[in-house]
Amino acid sequence: xxxxxxxxxxxxxxxxxxxxxxxxxxxxxxxxxxxxxxxxxxxxxxxxxxxxxxxxxxxxxxxxxxxxxxxxxxxxxxxxxxxxxxxxxxxxxxxxxxxxxxxxxxxxxxxxxxxxxxxxxxxxxxxxxxxxxxxxxxxxxxxxxxxxxxxxxxxxxxxxxxxxxxxxxxxxxxxxxxxxxxxxxxxxxxxxxxxxxxxxxxxxxxxxxxxxxxxxxxxxxxxxxxxxxxxxxxxxxxxxxxxxxxxxxxxxxxxxxxxxxxxxxxxxxxxxxxxxxxxxxxxxxxxxxxxxxxxxxxxxxxxxxxxxxxxxxxxxxxxxxxxxxxxxxxxxxxxxxxxxxxxxxxxxxxxxxxxxxxxxxxxxxxxxxxxxxxxxxxxxxxxxxxxx
Amino acid sequence: xxxxxxxxxxxxxxxxxxxxxxxxxxxxxxxxxxxxxxxxxxxxxxxxxxxxxxxxxxxxxxxxxxxxxxxxxxxxxxxxxxxxxxxxxxxxxxxxxxxxxxxxxxxxxxxxxxxxxxxxxxxxxxxxxxxxxxxxxxxxxxxxxxxxxxxxxxxxxxxxxxxxxxxxxxxxxxxxxxxxxxxxxxxxxxxxxxxxxxxxxxxxxxxxxxxxxxxxxxxxxxxxxxxxxxxxxxxxxxxxxxxxxxxxxxxxxxxxxxxxxxxxxxxxxxxxxxxxxxxxxxxxxxxxxxxxxxxxxxxxxxxxxxxxxxxxxxxxxxxxxxxxxxxxxxxxxxxxxxxxxxxxxxxxxxxxxxxxxxxxxxxxxxxxxxxxxxxxxxxxxxxxxxxx
Numbered sequence: 001x002x003x004x005x006x007x008x009x010x011x012x013x014x015x016x017x018x019x020x021x022x023x024x025x026x027x028x029x030x031x032x033x034x035x036x037x038x039x040x041x042x043x044x045x046x047x048x049x050x051x052x053x054x055x056x057x058x059x060x061x062x063x064x065x066x067x068x069x070x071x072x073x074x075x076x077x078x079x080x081x082x083x084x085x086x087x088x089x090x091x092x093x094x095x096x097x098x099x100x101x102x103x104x105x106x107x108x109x110x111x112x113x114x115x116x117x118x119x120x121x122x123x124x125x126x127x128x129x130x131x132x133x134x135x136x137x138x139x140x141x142x143x144x145x146x147x148x149x150x151x152x153x154x155x156x157x158x159x160x161x162x163x164x165x166x167x168x169x170x171x172x173x174x175x176x177x178x179x180x181x182x183x184x185x186x187x188x189x190x191x192x193x194x195x196x197x198x199x200x201x202x203x204x205x206x207x208x209x210x211x212x213x214x215x216x217x218x219x220x221x222x223x224x225x226x227x228x229x230x231x232x233x234x235x236x237x238x239x240x241x242x243x244x245x246x247x248x249x250x251x252x253x254x255x256x257x258x259x260x261x262x263x264x265x266x267x268x269x270x271x272x273x274x275x276x277x278x279x280x281x282x283x284x285x286x287x288x289x290x291x292x293x294x295x296x297x298x299x300x301x302x303x304x305x306x307x308x309x310x311x312x313x314x315x316x317x318x319x320x321x322x323x324x325x326x327x328x329x330x331x332x333x334x335x336x337x338x339x340x341x342x343x344x345x346x347x348x349x350x351x352x353x354x355x356x357x358x359x360x361x362x363x364x365x366x367x368x369x370x371x372x373x374x375x376x377x378x379x380x381x382x383x384x385x386x387x388x
Numbered sequence: 389x390x391x392x393x394x395x396x397x398x399x400x401x402x403x404x405x406x407x408x409x410x411x412x413x414x415x416x417x418x419x420x421x422x423x424x425x426x427x428x429x430x431x432x433x434x435x436x437x438x439x440x441x442x443x444x445x446x447x448x449x450x451x452x453x454x455x456x457x458x459x460x461x462x463x464x465x466x467x468x469x470x471x472x473x474x475x476x477x478x479x480x481x482x483x484x485x486x487x488x489x490x491x492x493x494x495x496x497x498x499x500x501x502x503x504x505x506x507x508x509x510x511x512x513x514x515x516x517x518x519x520x521x522x523x524x525x526x527x528x529x530x531x532x533x534x535x536x537x538x539x540x541x542x543x544x545x546x547x548x549x550x551x552x553x554x555x556x557x558x559x560x561x562x563x564x565x566x567x568x569x570x571x572x573x574x575x576x577x578x579x580x581x582x583x584x585x586x587x588x589x590x591x592x593x594x595x596x597x598x599x600x601x602x603x604x605x606x607x608x609x610x611x612x613x614x615x616x617x618x619x620x621x622x623x624x625x626x627x628x629x630x631x632x633x634x635x636x637x638x639x640x641x642x643x644x645x646x647x648x649x650x651x652x653x654x655x656x657x658x659x660x661x662x663x664x665x666x667x668x669x670x671x672x673x674x675x676x677x678x679x680x681x682x683x684x685x686x687x688x689x690x691x692x693x694x695x696x697x698x699x700x701x702x703x704x705x706x707x708x709x710x711x712x713x714x715x716x717x718x719x720x721x722x723x724x725x726x727x728x729x730x731x732x733x734x735x736x737x738x739x740x741x742x743x744x745x746x747x748x749x750x751x752x753x754x755x756x757x758x759x760x761x762x763x764x765x766x767x768x769x770x771x772x773x774x775x776x
Contacts, residue, residue: 003449003742004626004633010450011619018612055446061391062398062664220662224406227663231399238392245392271659274608275615276450354391 009050010276016042017279028378030137032282032343033371039286052287056280063281064347066273068246069230071164071344072253073266079154080161086324087158090317094159094338095131095166097316101308102127109301116184118357121177125357128174129349129366130309132167134342135160141378142337145385152330156337159317164344168250169195171348172243175355187242194241195251198233202255205229213261222261223268229256244351285346288353289363302365309369310376313339329384336380340373341366397438398664404430405667416766418525420670420731421759427674440675444668451669452735454661456634457618459552459732460641461654467542468549474712475546478705482547482726483519483554485704489696490515497689504565504572506745513562513745517737517754518697520555522730523548529766530725533773540718544725547705552732556638557583559736560631563743575630582629583639586621590643593617601649610649611656617644632739673734676741677751690753697757698764701727717772724768728761729754 016038024034042049050056106123113119138156142148169191176187209229213222230252237248256262318335326334349366352358404426412422430437438444494511501507526544530536557579564575597617601610618640625636644650706723714722737754740746 003446004623006446006449007453007619007623007633011616011623014612014619015616018609018616022609055443058391058394058443058446061394065395221406221410224402224663228399228403228406231395231402235392235395235399245395268659268663271656272663275612275656275660 006055009053009056010280012042012050013038013056013283014276014279017283021279029371029374030342032346033367033374035279035282036286036346036367036370038279039283040289040291041286042283043287043289045286045289045291050283050287052284056284056287059277060281060284063273063277064246064350065230065234065249066269066277067281067343068249068347069227069253070266070269070273072250072255073257073262073269075161075254075257077254077258079158082158084158087155088162089324090155090320090334090338091159091162091166093316093320094133094313095163095170095316098130098309098312099124099127099170101312102130102305105304105308109304116177121174122358125174125352126305126362128167128170129345129352129362130305130312130341130369131163131170132341132344132348133160133163133313133338134340134344135337136342137340137374137377138337138381141381145382147385152326152333152337155321156334159334159338163338167344167348168244168247171351172247175244175351175357176242178355178357190241191243194237194243194247198248198251198255202251206255206258209256209259213259217261218264223265226252226256226265227269246347246351282346285350285363285367288360289367290360291364293361294364298361298364302368305362305365306369306372309341310339310373329388333381333384336377336384340377341370342374345370394443397441397444398668400430400438401426401444401671402664402667405671409667417759417762418730420734421755421762423667423670424674424734424755424758426667427671428677428679429674430671431675431677433674433677433679438671438675440672444672444675447665448669448672451661451665452634452738453618453622453637454657454665455669455731456637456735457615457641458654458657458661460638460643461645461650461657463549463642463645465642465646467546470546472546475543476550477712478543478708478722478726479547479550479554481704481708482521482701483551483558483704486518486697486700487512487515487558489700490518490693493692493696497692509562509565510746513740514693514750516555516558516562517733517740517750518693518700518729518757519551519558520729520732520736521548521551521701521726522728522732523725524730525728525762525765526725526769529769533770535773540714540721540725543709544722547722547726551726555732555736556632556635559739560635563632563739563745564630566743566745578629579631582625582631582635586636586639586643590639594643594646597644597647601647605649606652611653614640614644614653615657634735634739670734673738673751673755676748677755678748679752681749682752686749686752690756693750693753694757694760697729698727698761717776721769721772724765724772728765729758730762733758 017035020034020038021031022034024037025031041047043052103123103126106126107113110119113123135157139148142153147153172191173187176191177184209225212225216222230249233252234245234248237243238245256265259265314332314335317338318331321331321334345366349358349362353360405423408422408426409419410422412425413419429435431440491511491514494514495501498507501511523545527536530541535541560579561575564579565572597613600613604610618637621636621640622633623636625631626633644653647653702723705726706719709719709722710716733754737746737750741748
């Protein structure tokens with residue numbers, strides 16, 4: 001491709017993503033939603049200014065790896081260890097109810113398929129997309145209300161971390177099964193082998209990185225080596241274990257999350273992310289979505305998807321909270337706090353698209369879920385706290 | 389291309405570039421030299437681990453734009469205005485003597501060509517590569533010796549900035565002439581039109597950016613808009629004026645160099661640069677160079693190129709300094725201080741390669757010049773100051 005076109009496309013993507021990101025922010029929705037809308041506008045849906053191409057896909061790929069690496073880096077392992085059984089139970093319910101409901105809903109729309117068939121895997125994948133919570137919106141609201149350090153705040157945050165981990169493992173398993181000749185036993189074995197190896201290698205890598213970090217704190221080599229580690233783990237995961245590359249990058253982030261300099265590393269990743277790779281990734285979602293092909297059937301599916309997505313989390317997390325002894329209004333707060341979706345849902349969708357499991361038309365449903373959950377969570381949460 | 393391969397290639401490039409960059413730094417040579425050596429090692433010259441491909445070229449292109457934008461941002465316009473006739477005279481001599489000597493030397497090797505022919509343009513281009521000084525090494529040495537604020541230090545720094553500007557204009561003109569049907573008058577007219585337009589637009593852009601910057605200082609939008617501006621100016625320069633895209637990025641940097649937040653912008657660009665795009669650019673130079681094809685004739689040419697490069701600056705800057713009334717040893721200091729070459733020489737070479745003016749084998753000569761000048765400048769400068 002002509003390198004001049006690269007500059008042109010990047011300029012359009014970055015400025016539009018920033019402008020619409022800011023507008024989204026003003027409207028109290030996540031910037032990510034604005035960046036996707038920017039992609040929709042400049043893509044085939046409307047103005048067709050920027051074609052999706054191999055170079056942009058490559059940049060978007062780096063963007064995804066950076067985002068997932070960052071998500072891993074921000075994991076608070078200590079909090080995870082302390083979060084206890086309550087958070088784990090809530091997370092498990094918050095993953096499994098939307099997973100099952102999403103799968104069933106897909107089958108209601110497109111017919112029941114026998115386990116192991118492509119239709120079945122597609123159905124399960126739609127359920128998988130619904131599993132990962134993105135609590136950044138909830139965290140903002142709780143901070144605003146001064147409730148972030150309450151028991152409910154801590155529970156939501158811990159459960160959200162755990163449900164990310166479960167979601168990633170689930171994604172790994174489903175993608176592993178995509179191959180019609182795949183032996184489910186072998187897939188599970190390879191996945192288990194990856195996590196076992198990552199655990200052992202993780203301890204060694206952490207020790208080495210800690211040594212380097214303490215010897216040369218706050219030097220450029222720290223984020224550079226970390227970035228390379230994320231790329232390498234993503235590559236090894238996918239190439240040798242059939243595990244999604246984003247899982248590798250996420251695990252790399254978790255391994256380094258306890259370093260003294262983990263926030264320093266995260267900041268450098270973040271700058272790379274928000275300047276170039278992030279906008280390209282989110283806009284590329286918009287570029288891959290052609291709203292002109294959206295018909296009534298996709299629209300109906302999207303609405304059902306959003307309802308199941310919201311209700312699944314509220315029901316799953318809420319009911320288990322009730323069983324754990326929380327009072328009614330607190331259960332609702334936990335459920336609503338867990339219902340926001342964000343980057344991870346998009347990344348999972350995009351992985352399914354790349355693995356030929358699902359079609360790009362489901363982006364519409366996921367984008368809708370992100371926007372609607374981000375708008376309603378703050379409103380409902382504030383109302384719930386105000387009514388006390 | 390497979391996105392997994394992208395991760396693999398980037399991981400190899402970034403880690404090798406960092407390791408060899410650090411080794412180069414320990415050996416008191418510029419990190420850039422180490423990064424190029426890393427590219428040579430992993431490229432076709434030795435281990436052939438990473439193939440040069442379209443994706444990496446695109447990333448390298450972004451890297452070049454970032455580097456030149458950064459160079460522009462770091463321009464101190466106030467110092468430039470004050471630098472006076474002395475620095476201008478030294479810069480002009482420091483550009484023209486190596487330019488003429490380089491052109492003549494090329495013709496001695498490969499035969500004389502009539503003005504306007506491809507051979508002639510190639511010869512002038514070889515001279516053009518020799519024009520741009522990179523004073524970062526000299527600045528380091530002068531700082532170490534505590535001589536950076538002396539008259540000689542200031543003169544060297546001002547002259548180096550001016551010679552960058554002249555070098556860029558020269559590059560623009562030569563690339564404009566590459567087209568056999570190009571009308572030299574039209575090329576000059578378009579080049580002049582670009583700079584005139586950039587000057588007028590620059591004032592408007594600066595005023596607008598200053599307003600944005602003062603309203604929202606130190607926010608993400610500042611570096612993001614700046615980056616987009618660099619891409620846009622690079623695109624417009626090349627697309628509509630036939631001016632090298634790096635010139636556009638450089639001019640964008642100069643326009644923004646007087647913003648309150650110019651250092652803030654530069655820092656963000658620098659992080660993008662050193663983490664991913666910079667290593668890819670410098671390593672890609674190594675990837676494009678195949679040392680296995682280096683024969684005696686290229687080697688002989690390279691040695692002559694290095695000698696002319698070093699001698700041309702010492703003679704040009706030194707003699708004019710003498711005429712301006714500096715004493716003998718100070719003239720030598722100025723000449724030696726101006727003889728280091730770096731990124732810009734490489735970028736110019738790479739642009740000539742892209743425009744089909746020169747062949748990739750000249751990279752060998754340029755790399756040699758950078759390494760040798762970076763090693764000898766500090767040694768000679770220190771000796772000159774010690775002998776006082």
